[in-house]
Amino acid sequence: MSTQSTVHQTKWWSGGKSPFNLEYGKLMMWYFLMSDAFTFGAFLISYGTIRFSQNFWPDPNVVFNAFPGAGHANLPLAFVSVMTFILIISSVTMVLAVHAGHKGDKNGVVKWIAWTIVGGLAFLGCQAWEWHHLITGEHAVLATTIDGNNYIDMIGQNMGGNPWGELADPALAQSALAASSHETLVHLAHEFPKEGMAAASVESLEKMSTTQLAGMVDVAHAHIREKGPIAFGGYFFGITGFHGFHVFSGVVINIVMLIMAQKGIFQQRGHYLMIEKAGLYWHFVDLVWVFVFLCFYLI
Amino acid sequence: MSSHYDPTKNISSSAAYPEVSFHHGHADDATFRKKVRKTTILLSIITVIELAIGLAIYTIHKGPNPSDLLVLMFKGVVCILTLAKAFYIVSVFMHLGDEIRNMIMTIVVPLMLFVWFIIAFIADGNSYKNLRNNYDPYFKETTMPTKHHGEKHEAAPAEKSGKE
Numbered sequence: 466m467s468t469q470s471t472v473h474q475t476k477w478w479s480g481g482k483s484p485f486n487l488e489y490g491k492l493m494m495w496y497f498l499m500s501d502a503f504t505f506g507a508f509l510i511s512y513g514t515i516r517f518s519q520n521f522w523p524d525p526n527v528v529f530n531a532f533p534g535a536g537h538a539n540l541p542l543a544f545v546s547v548m549t550f551i552l553i554i555s556s557v558t559m560v561l562a563v564h565a566g567h568k569g570d571k572n573g574v575v576k577w578i579a580w581t582i583v584g585g586l587a588f589l590g591c592q593a594w595e596w597h598h599l600i601t602g603e604h605a606v607l608a609t610t611i612d613g614n615n616y617i618d619m620i621g622q623n624m625g626g627n628p629w630g631e632l633a634d635p636a637l638a639q640s641a642l643a644a645s646s647h648e649t650l651v652h653l654a655h656e657f658p659k660e661g662m663a664a665a666s667v668e669s670l671e672k673m674s675t676t677q678l679a680g681m682v683d684v685a686h687a688h689i690r691e692k693g694p695i696a697f698g699g700y701f702f703g704i705t706g707f708h709g710f711h712v713f714s715g716v717v718i719n720i721v722m723l724i725m726a727q728k729g730i731f732q733q734r735g736h737y738l739m740i741e742k743a744g745l746y747w748h749f750v751d752l753v754w755v756f757v758f759l760c761f762y763l764i
Numbered sequence: 765m766s767s768h769y770d771p772t773k774n775i776s777s778s779a780a781y782p783e784v785s786f787h788h789g790h791a792d793d794a795t796f797r798k799k800v801r802k803t804t805i806l807l808s809i810i811t812v813i814e815l816a817i818g819l820a821i822y823t824i825h826k827g828p829n830p831s832d833l834l835v836l837m838f839k840g841v842v843c844i845l846t847l848a849k850a851f852y853i854v855s856v857f858m859h860l861g862d863e864i865r866n867m868i869m870t871i872v873v874p875l876m877l878f879v880w881f882i883i884a885f886i887a888d889g890n891s892y893k894n895l896r897n898n899y900d901p902y903f904k905e906t907t908m909p910t911k912h913h914g915e916k917h918e919a920a921p922a923e924k925s926g927k928e
Contacts, residue, residue: 517889
Protein backbone atom coordinates (compact mmCIF):
# COMPACT_ATOMS: atom_id res chain seq x y z
CA MET A 466 0.00 0.00 0.00
CA SER A 467 2.83 2.41 0.83
CA THR A 468 4.47 1.91 -2.58
CA GLN A 469 1.10 2.49 -4.20
CA SER A 470 0.70 5.89 -2.58
CA THR A 471 4.18 7.05 -3.62
CA VAL A 472 3.33 6.20 -7.21
CA HIS A 473 0.17 8.28 -7.05
CA GLN A 474 1.88 11.24 -5.44
CA THR A 475 4.44 11.51 -8.23
CA LYS A 476 3.76 14.56 -10.40
CA TRP A 477 4.31 12.78 -13.73
CA TRP A 478 3.84 15.81 -15.93
CA SER A 479 5.84 18.40 -13.96
CA GLY A 480 8.91 17.88 -16.14
CA GLY A 481 12.36 16.49 -15.59
CA LYS A 482 11.17 12.91 -15.77
CA SER A 483 9.44 10.53 -18.12
CA PRO A 484 5.67 10.81 -17.57
CA PHE A 485 5.42 7.15 -18.52
CA ASN A 486 8.30 6.16 -16.29
CA LEU A 487 10.04 4.61 -19.28
CA GLU A 488 13.29 5.27 -21.04
CA TYR A 489 12.77 6.95 -24.46
CA GLY A 490 13.95 4.07 -26.65
CA LYS A 491 11.86 1.52 -24.82
CA LEU A 492 8.74 3.68 -25.10
CA MET A 493 9.33 4.11 -28.83
CA MET A 494 9.79 0.36 -29.21
CA TRP A 495 6.35 -0.05 -27.66
CA TYR A 496 4.82 2.39 -30.14
CA PHE A 497 6.59 0.73 -33.04
CA LEU A 498 5.22 -2.63 -31.93
CA MET A 499 1.73 -1.16 -31.64
CA SER A 500 1.89 0.09 -35.23
CA ASP A 501 3.29 -3.26 -36.35
CA ALA A 502 0.36 -4.93 -34.61
CA PHE A 503 -1.93 -2.88 -36.84
CA THR A 504 0.01 -3.95 -39.93
CA PHE A 505 -0.33 -7.62 -39.06
CA GLY A 506 -3.89 -7.06 -37.92
CA ALA A 507 -4.79 -5.48 -41.27
CA PHE A 508 -3.24 -8.42 -43.15
CA LEU A 509 -5.06 -10.99 -41.07
CA ILE A 510 -8.37 -9.11 -41.25
CA SER A 511 -8.11 -8.80 -45.03
CA TYR A 512 -7.54 -12.56 -45.12
CA GLY A 513 -10.67 -12.94 -42.99
CA THR A 514 -12.64 -10.71 -45.37
CA ILE A 515 -11.71 -12.78 -48.41
CA ARG A 516 -12.33 -16.01 -46.53
CA PHE A 517 -15.81 -14.86 -45.52
CA SER A 518 -16.52 -13.87 -49.12
CA GLN A 519 -15.97 -17.44 -50.33
CA ASN A 520 -18.49 -20.25 -50.24
CA PHE A 521 -15.70 -22.75 -49.71
CA TRP A 522 -12.38 -22.53 -47.92
CA PRO A 523 -9.88 -25.40 -47.52
CA ASP A 524 -9.81 -27.18 -44.17
CA PRO A 525 -6.39 -26.44 -42.60
CA ASN A 526 -6.21 -29.99 -41.25
CA VAL A 527 -6.26 -31.28 -44.82
CA VAL A 528 -3.66 -28.78 -46.05
CA PHE A 529 -1.17 -28.94 -43.17
CA ASN A 530 -0.86 -32.63 -42.40
CA ALA A 531 2.74 -33.44 -43.25
CA PHE A 532 5.70 -33.98 -40.96
CA PRO A 533 9.37 -34.12 -42.00
CA GLY A 534 10.48 -37.71 -42.44
CA ALA A 535 6.96 -39.10 -42.01
CA GLY A 536 6.31 -39.52 -45.75
CA HIS A 537 2.63 -39.48 -46.67
CA ALA A 538 1.39 -40.10 -43.11
CA ASN A 539 -1.66 -37.97 -42.29
CA LEU A 540 -0.59 -35.94 -39.23
CA PRO A 541 -2.74 -32.81 -39.05
CA LEU A 542 -1.43 -29.98 -36.84
CA ALA A 543 1.63 -31.99 -35.74
CA PHE A 544 4.36 -29.95 -37.42
CA VAL A 545 2.86 -26.55 -36.69
CA SER A 546 2.56 -27.44 -33.00
CA VAL A 547 6.31 -28.13 -33.00
CA MET A 548 6.86 -24.67 -34.54
CA THR A 549 4.59 -23.07 -31.95
CA PHE A 550 6.42 -24.68 -29.06
CA ILE A 551 9.80 -23.67 -30.49
CA LEU A 552 8.65 -20.05 -30.50
CA ILE A 553 7.16 -20.22 -26.99
CA ILE A 554 10.37 -21.71 -25.60
CA SER A 555 12.54 -19.13 -27.37
CA SER A 556 10.31 -16.45 -25.82
CA VAL A 557 11.00 -17.94 -22.39
CA THR A 558 14.77 -17.95 -22.96
CA MET A 559 14.45 -14.28 -23.97
CA VAL A 560 12.70 -13.50 -20.67
CA LEU A 561 15.61 -15.17 -18.88
CA ALA A 562 18.12 -13.11 -20.91
CA VAL A 563 16.34 -9.88 -19.94
CA HIS A 564 16.28 -10.98 -16.30
CA ALA A 565 20.00 -11.76 -16.40
CA GLY A 566 20.48 -8.25 -17.81
CA HIS A 567 18.69 -6.70 -14.84
CA LYS A 568 21.17 -8.40 -12.57
CA GLY A 569 24.11 -7.30 -14.74
CA ASP A 570 24.98 -10.95 -15.28
CA LYS A 571 26.92 -10.87 -18.55
CA ASN A 572 27.38 -14.62 -18.88
CA GLY A 573 23.69 -15.20 -18.23
CA VAL A 574 22.70 -12.72 -20.95
CA VAL A 575 25.08 -14.30 -23.46
CA LYS A 576 23.88 -17.81 -22.67
CA TRP A 577 20.14 -17.08 -22.90
CA ILE A 578 20.43 -14.82 -25.98
CA ALA A 579 22.35 -17.62 -27.69
CA TRP A 580 19.54 -20.09 -26.93
CA THR A 581 16.99 -17.58 -28.23
CA ILE A 582 18.90 -17.34 -31.51
CA VAL A 583 18.94 -21.14 -31.75
CA GLY A 584 15.15 -21.17 -31.28
CA GLY A 585 14.67 -18.48 -33.93
CA LEU A 586 16.81 -20.36 -36.45
CA ALA A 587 14.99 -23.62 -35.70
CA PHE A 588 11.68 -21.89 -36.37
CA LEU A 589 12.93 -20.45 -39.67
CA GLY A 590 14.16 -23.90 -40.68
CA CYS A 591 10.72 -25.38 -39.96
CA GLN A 592 9.06 -22.67 -42.01
CA ALA A 593 11.42 -23.24 -44.92
CA TRP A 594 10.59 -26.94 -44.87
CA GLU A 595 6.86 -26.25 -44.73
CA TRP A 596 6.94 -23.81 -47.64
CA HIS A 597 9.05 -26.18 -49.70
CA HIS A 598 6.69 -29.05 -48.96
CA LEU A 599 3.59 -27.03 -49.91
CA ILE A 600 5.04 -25.65 -53.15
CA THR A 601 6.61 -28.86 -54.46
CA GLY A 602 4.09 -31.42 -53.17
CA GLU A 603 1.73 -32.04 -56.09
CA HIS A 604 -1.85 -33.22 -55.73
CA ALA A 605 -4.35 -34.51 -58.27
CA VAL A 606 -7.11 -32.03 -59.12
CA LEU A 607 -10.00 -32.08 -61.54
CA ALA A 608 -9.26 -29.37 -64.11
CA THR A 609 -11.21 -28.12 -67.11
CA THR A 610 -9.88 -27.03 -70.50
CA ILE A 611 -11.22 -23.94 -72.27
CA ASP A 612 -13.41 -26.26 -74.36
CA GLY A 613 -15.01 -27.59 -71.21
CA ASN A 614 -13.33 -31.00 -71.21
CA ASN A 615 -12.34 -32.38 -67.82
CA TYR A 616 -8.91 -33.80 -67.15
CA ILE A 617 -6.82 -34.62 -64.09
CA ASP A 618 -3.95 -32.27 -63.36
CA MET A 619 -1.19 -32.38 -60.77
CA ILE A 620 -0.64 -29.06 -59.01
CA GLY A 621 1.20 -27.86 -55.91
CA GLN A 622 0.21 -25.08 -53.52
CA ASN A 623 1.48 -21.91 -55.13
CA MET A 624 0.32 -18.41 -55.98
CA GLY A 625 -1.57 -19.53 -59.08
CA GLY A 626 -3.49 -22.48 -57.75
CA ASN A 627 -4.61 -24.47 -54.78
CA PRO A 628 -5.23 -28.22 -54.87
CA TRP A 629 -7.55 -28.27 -51.84
CA GLY A 630 -11.00 -27.54 -53.22
CA GLU A 631 -14.08 -29.65 -52.58
CA LEU A 632 -13.88 -33.39 -53.28
CA ALA A 633 -14.67 -33.94 -56.95
CA ASP A 634 -17.57 -36.08 -58.13
CA PRO A 635 -16.03 -39.58 -58.55
CA ALA A 636 -17.95 -40.24 -61.79
CA LEU A 637 -16.67 -36.98 -63.25
CA ALA A 638 -13.13 -37.75 -62.12
CA GLN A 639 -13.36 -41.24 -63.66
CA SER A 640 -14.42 -39.83 -67.02
CA ALA A 641 -11.68 -37.19 -66.82
CA LEU A 642 -8.96 -39.87 -66.63
CA ALA A 643 -9.03 -40.52 -70.38
CA ALA A 644 -8.10 -36.91 -71.20
CA SER A 645 -5.27 -36.72 -68.64
CA SER A 646 -1.60 -36.63 -69.52
CA HIS A 647 0.49 -39.79 -69.59
CA GLU A 648 2.72 -38.47 -66.79
CA THR A 649 -0.25 -37.80 -64.49
CA LEU A 650 -1.70 -41.25 -65.17
CA VAL A 651 1.61 -42.98 -64.43
CA HIS A 652 1.72 -41.16 -61.13
CA LEU A 653 -1.90 -42.00 -60.24
CA ALA A 654 -1.59 -45.65 -61.26
CA HIS A 655 1.55 -45.93 -59.17
CA GLU A 656 0.11 -44.25 -56.07
CA PHE A 657 -3.50 -45.42 -56.23
CA PRO A 658 -3.72 -48.81 -58.01
CA LYS A 659 -7.07 -50.59 -58.09
CA GLU A 660 -7.67 -53.11 -55.36
CA GLY A 661 -6.10 -56.49 -56.02
CA MET A 662 -3.55 -54.97 -58.35
CA ALA A 663 0.02 -54.90 -57.14
CA ALA A 664 1.64 -51.49 -57.24
CA ALA A 665 3.67 -51.61 -60.43
CA SER A 666 7.03 -49.94 -60.78
CA VAL A 667 7.13 -46.51 -62.42
CA GLU A 668 9.37 -47.87 -65.21
CA SER A 669 6.89 -50.55 -66.25
CA LEU A 670 3.97 -48.10 -66.01
CA GLU A 671 5.71 -45.59 -68.23
CA LYS A 672 5.70 -48.14 -71.08
CA MET A 673 1.91 -48.54 -70.95
CA SER A 674 -0.60 -46.58 -73.00
CA THR A 675 -2.87 -43.96 -71.47
CA THR A 676 -5.97 -46.13 -71.86
CA GLN A 677 -4.25 -49.02 -70.09
CA LEU A 678 -3.17 -46.72 -67.28
CA ALA A 679 -6.59 -45.10 -66.95
CA GLY A 680 -8.07 -48.53 -66.28
CA MET A 681 -5.65 -49.15 -63.44
CA VAL A 682 -6.40 -46.07 -61.31
CA ASP A 683 -8.64 -46.35 -58.27
CA VAL A 684 -10.32 -42.93 -58.50
CA ALA A 685 -12.26 -43.22 -55.23
CA HIS A 686 -9.04 -43.88 -53.36
CA ALA A 687 -7.18 -40.98 -54.96
CA HIS A 688 -9.45 -38.34 -53.31
CA ILE A 689 -9.34 -36.10 -56.37
CA ARG A 690 -10.43 -32.58 -55.50
CA GLU A 691 -11.49 -29.52 -57.41
CA LYS A 692 -9.22 -26.49 -57.41
CA GLY A 693 -9.58 -24.39 -54.26
CA PRO A 694 -9.64 -20.60 -53.85
CA ILE A 695 -6.56 -18.98 -55.42
CA ALA A 696 -6.38 -16.37 -52.64
CA PHE A 697 -5.37 -19.07 -50.14
CA GLY A 698 -1.76 -19.20 -51.40
CA GLY A 699 -1.28 -15.45 -51.54
CA TYR A 700 -2.52 -14.93 -48.01
CA PHE A 701 -0.71 -17.91 -46.52
CA PHE A 702 2.66 -17.18 -48.11
CA GLY A 703 2.25 -13.42 -47.71
CA ILE A 704 1.40 -13.41 -44.02
CA THR A 705 3.60 -16.29 -42.85
CA GLY A 706 6.35 -14.80 -45.02
CA PHE A 707 5.96 -11.38 -43.40
CA HIS A 708 6.05 -13.05 -40.00
CA GLY A 709 9.07 -15.12 -41.04
CA PHE A 710 10.77 -11.89 -42.09
CA HIS A 711 10.13 -10.54 -38.58
CA VAL A 712 11.62 -13.68 -37.08
CA PHE A 713 14.63 -13.32 -39.35
CA SER A 714 15.19 -9.67 -38.41
CA GLY A 715 14.67 -10.62 -34.76
CA VAL A 716 17.42 -13.24 -35.09
CA VAL A 717 19.72 -10.63 -36.67
CA ILE A 718 18.97 -8.18 -33.83
CA ASN A 719 19.63 -10.90 -31.27
CA ILE A 720 22.95 -11.78 -32.91
CA VAL A 721 23.96 -8.11 -32.68
CA MET A 722 22.90 -8.14 -28.99
CA LEU A 723 24.92 -11.29 -28.42
CA ILE A 724 28.06 -9.74 -29.92
CA MET A 725 27.60 -6.48 -27.97
CA ALA A 726 27.02 -8.34 -24.70
CA GLN A 727 29.98 -10.60 -25.36
CA LYS A 728 32.24 -7.59 -25.99
CA GLY A 729 31.14 -6.07 -22.68
CA ILE A 730 29.56 -2.96 -24.24
CA PHE A 731 26.48 -3.15 -21.98
CA GLN A 732 28.67 -3.76 -18.94
CA GLN A 733 30.50 -0.55 -19.79
CA ARG A 734 27.23 1.35 -20.18
CA GLY A 735 26.12 0.07 -16.83
CA HIS A 736 22.79 -1.27 -18.02
CA TYR A 737 21.30 -3.86 -20.33
CA LEU A 738 18.41 -1.75 -21.66
CA MET A 739 19.14 -2.79 -25.25
CA ILE A 740 18.46 -6.40 -24.30
CA GLU A 741 15.06 -5.31 -22.94
CA LYS A 742 14.19 -3.60 -26.24
CA ALA A 743 15.33 -6.57 -28.31
CA GLY A 744 13.33 -8.73 -25.91
CA LEU A 745 10.17 -6.68 -26.53
CA TYR A 746 10.59 -7.18 -30.27
CA TRP A 747 11.18 -10.91 -29.89
CA HIS A 748 8.11 -11.38 -27.68
CA PHE A 749 6.08 -9.47 -30.25
CA VAL A 750 7.17 -11.95 -32.92
CA ASP A 751 5.89 -14.74 -30.67
CA LEU A 752 2.67 -12.79 -30.07
CA VAL A 753 2.02 -12.42 -33.80
CA TRP A 754 2.63 -16.13 -34.33
CA VAL A 755 -0.09 -16.89 -31.79
CA PHE A 756 -2.56 -15.11 -34.08
CA VAL A 757 -1.13 -16.48 -37.34
CA PHE A 758 -1.40 -19.96 -35.80
CA LEU A 759 -5.03 -19.26 -34.92
CA CYS A 760 -6.05 -17.83 -38.29
CA PHE A 761 -4.30 -20.28 -40.63
CA TYR A 762 -4.01 -23.54 -38.75
CA LEU A 763 -6.75 -23.75 -36.15
CA ILE A 764 -9.90 -22.15 -37.54
CA MET B 765 21.52 16.48 -11.37
CA SER B 766 24.13 14.44 -13.15
CA SER B 767 23.34 14.71 -16.84
CA HIS B 768 26.42 12.77 -17.84
CA TYR B 769 26.79 9.25 -16.80
CA ASP B 770 30.11 8.20 -15.36
CA PRO B 771 30.42 4.42 -15.19
CA THR B 772 33.20 4.58 -12.63
CA LYS B 773 31.00 6.35 -10.09
CA ASN B 774 27.70 4.60 -10.22
CA ILE B 775 26.74 1.33 -11.86
CA SER B 776 23.03 1.50 -11.00
CA SER B 777 20.63 1.85 -13.93
CA SER B 778 18.89 4.93 -12.47
CA ALA B 779 22.02 6.97 -13.12
CA ALA B 780 22.11 5.84 -16.75
CA TYR B 781 18.61 7.08 -17.57
CA PRO B 782 17.53 9.61 -14.94
CA GLU B 783 14.18 10.32 -16.63
CA VAL B 784 12.86 7.10 -15.12
CA SER B 785 11.58 7.97 -11.65
CA PHE B 786 11.35 4.58 -10.03
CA HIS B 787 12.29 1.07 -10.96
CA HIS B 788 9.99 -1.83 -10.65
CA GLY B 789 11.17 -3.87 -7.75
CA HIS B 790 12.71 -6.68 -9.74
CA ALA B 791 11.67 -9.71 -7.85
CA ASP B 792 14.27 -11.96 -6.33
CA ASP B 793 15.36 -14.95 -8.37
CA ALA B 794 13.09 -17.48 -6.71
CA THR B 795 9.81 -15.58 -7.25
CA PHE B 796 10.87 -14.57 -10.75
CA ARG B 797 11.63 -18.13 -11.77
CA LYS B 798 8.37 -19.28 -10.25
CA LYS B 799 6.43 -16.68 -12.24
CA VAL B 800 8.17 -17.53 -15.51
CA ARG B 801 7.69 -21.26 -14.97
CA LYS B 802 4.03 -20.75 -14.17
CA THR B 803 3.45 -18.65 -17.29
CA THR B 804 5.34 -21.10 -19.52
CA ILE B 805 3.28 -24.03 -18.25
CA LEU B 806 0.09 -22.00 -18.68
CA LEU B 807 0.95 -21.09 -22.29
CA SER B 808 1.84 -24.71 -23.07
CA ILE B 809 -1.40 -26.02 -21.56
CA ILE B 810 -3.47 -23.49 -23.53
CA THR B 811 -1.64 -24.48 -26.74
CA VAL B 812 -2.27 -28.17 -26.08
CA ILE B 813 -5.98 -27.47 -25.51
CA GLU B 814 -6.06 -25.48 -28.77
CA LEU B 815 -4.47 -28.37 -30.64
CA ALA B 816 -6.96 -30.80 -29.10
CA ILE B 817 -9.83 -28.58 -30.26
CA GLY B 818 -8.24 -28.32 -33.72
CA LEU B 819 -8.17 -32.12 -33.96
CA ALA B 820 -11.74 -32.28 -32.65
CA ILE B 821 -12.83 -29.95 -35.47
CA TYR B 822 -10.99 -32.22 -37.93
CA THR B 823 -12.82 -35.32 -36.68
CA ILE B 824 -16.17 -33.51 -36.81
CA HIS B 825 -15.46 -32.51 -40.43
CA LYS B 826 -14.53 -36.08 -41.32
CA GLY B 827 -17.61 -37.49 -39.57
CA PRO B 828 -20.87 -38.48 -41.30
CA ASN B 829 -22.88 -35.29 -40.69
CA PRO B 830 -20.76 -32.43 -39.39
CA SER B 831 -22.56 -29.99 -37.10
CA ASP B 832 -21.77 -26.44 -38.20
CA LEU B 833 -22.84 -25.01 -34.87
CA LEU B 834 -20.50 -27.27 -32.90
CA VAL B 835 -17.57 -26.38 -35.18
CA LEU B 836 -18.38 -22.68 -34.82
CA MET B 837 -18.49 -23.00 -31.04
CA PHE B 838 -15.14 -24.79 -30.97
CA LYS B 839 -13.63 -22.08 -33.17
CA GLY B 840 -14.99 -19.43 -30.80
CA VAL B 841 -13.36 -21.19 -27.84
CA VAL B 842 -10.02 -21.31 -29.70
CA CYS B 843 -10.27 -17.55 -30.37
CA ILE B 844 -10.83 -16.84 -26.67
CA LEU B 845 -7.92 -19.11 -25.68
CA THR B 846 -5.69 -17.25 -28.17
CA LEU B 847 -6.63 -13.92 -26.58
CA ALA B 848 -5.74 -15.38 -23.18
CA LYS B 849 -2.35 -16.45 -24.54
CA ALA B 850 -1.78 -12.98 -26.01
CA PHE B 851 -2.65 -11.43 -22.64
CA TYR B 852 -0.09 -13.55 -20.78
CA ILE B 853 2.67 -12.89 -23.34
CA VAL B 854 2.11 -9.12 -23.26
CA SER B 855 1.53 -8.71 -19.56
CA VAL B 856 4.13 -11.13 -18.14
CA PHE B 857 6.81 -11.67 -20.81
CA MET B 858 6.75 -8.09 -22.09
CA HIS B 859 6.16 -6.72 -18.57
CA LEU B 860 3.41 -4.38 -19.76
CA GLY B 861 1.50 -5.30 -16.60
CA ASP B 862 4.30 -3.76 -14.52
CA GLU B 863 4.24 -0.37 -16.26
CA ILE B 864 2.29 2.59 -14.93
CA ARG B 865 -1.36 2.91 -15.88
CA ASN B 866 -0.97 5.92 -18.20
CA MET B 867 1.57 4.03 -20.27
CA ILE B 868 -0.57 0.89 -20.48
CA MET B 869 -3.51 2.96 -21.69
CA THR B 870 -1.56 4.58 -24.54
CA ILE B 871 -0.93 1.07 -25.91
CA VAL B 872 -4.22 -0.63 -25.13
CA VAL B 873 -6.72 2.10 -26.03
CA PRO B 874 -5.61 2.47 -29.69
CA LEU B 875 -5.84 -1.32 -30.04
CA MET B 876 -9.58 -0.97 -29.36
CA LEU B 877 -9.81 0.03 -33.05
CA PHE B 878 -9.56 -3.67 -33.80
CA VAL B 879 -13.08 -4.18 -32.44
CA TRP B 880 -14.50 -2.06 -35.26
CA PHE B 881 -11.89 -3.25 -37.74
CA ILE B 882 -12.70 -6.94 -37.37
CA ILE B 883 -16.48 -6.60 -37.26
CA ALA B 884 -16.68 -4.18 -40.22
CA PHE B 885 -14.41 -6.12 -42.57
CA ILE B 886 -15.72 -9.58 -41.77
CA ALA B 887 -19.28 -8.29 -42.31
CA ASP B 888 -18.10 -6.77 -45.60
CA GLY B 889 -16.68 -10.09 -46.79
CA ASN B 890 -19.86 -11.87 -45.80
CA SER B 891 -22.00 -9.33 -47.64
CA TYR B 892 -19.83 -9.73 -50.74
CA LYS B 893 -20.45 -13.47 -50.65
CA ASN B 894 -24.21 -12.98 -50.38
CA LEU B 895 -24.26 -10.42 -53.18
CA ARG B 896 -22.31 -12.73 -55.49
CA ASN B 897 -24.46 -15.73 -54.66
CA ASN B 898 -27.63 -13.76 -55.47
CA TYR B 899 -26.16 -11.99 -58.47
CA ASP B 900 -28.62 -11.60 -61.33
CA PRO B 901 -26.78 -10.60 -64.53
CA TYR B 902 -30.05 -9.60 -66.21
CA PHE B 903 -31.16 -7.30 -63.39
CA LYS B 904 -31.80 -3.76 -64.63
CA GLU B 905 -32.23 -0.94 -62.22
CA THR B 906 -35.15 1.27 -63.14
CA THR B 907 -37.41 3.85 -61.59
CA MET B 908 -40.39 2.33 -63.46
CA PRO B 909 -42.07 -0.36 -61.40
CA THR B 910 -41.88 -3.61 -63.30
CA LYS B 911 -44.71 -6.10 -63.48
CA HIS B 912 -44.16 -9.08 -61.27
CA HIS B 913 -44.21 -12.44 -62.92
CA GLY B 914 -47.76 -13.83 -63.04
CA GLU B 915 -49.38 -10.55 -62.05
CA LYS B 916 -52.55 -9.59 -63.89
CA HIS B 917 -52.78 -6.57 -66.15
CA GLU B 918 -55.13 -4.77 -63.80
CA ALA B 919 -52.18 -2.98 -62.27
CA ALA B 920 -51.56 -0.95 -65.41
CA PRO B 921 -54.67 1.31 -65.31
CA ALA B 922 -54.14 1.96 -61.63
CA GLU B 923 -50.68 3.21 -62.39
CA LYS B 924 -52.02 5.47 -65.10
CA SER B 925 -54.56 7.01 -62.81
CA GLY B 926 -51.81 7.66 -60.30
CA LYS B 927 -49.90 9.72 -62.85
CA GLU B 928 -52.77 12.06 -63.67
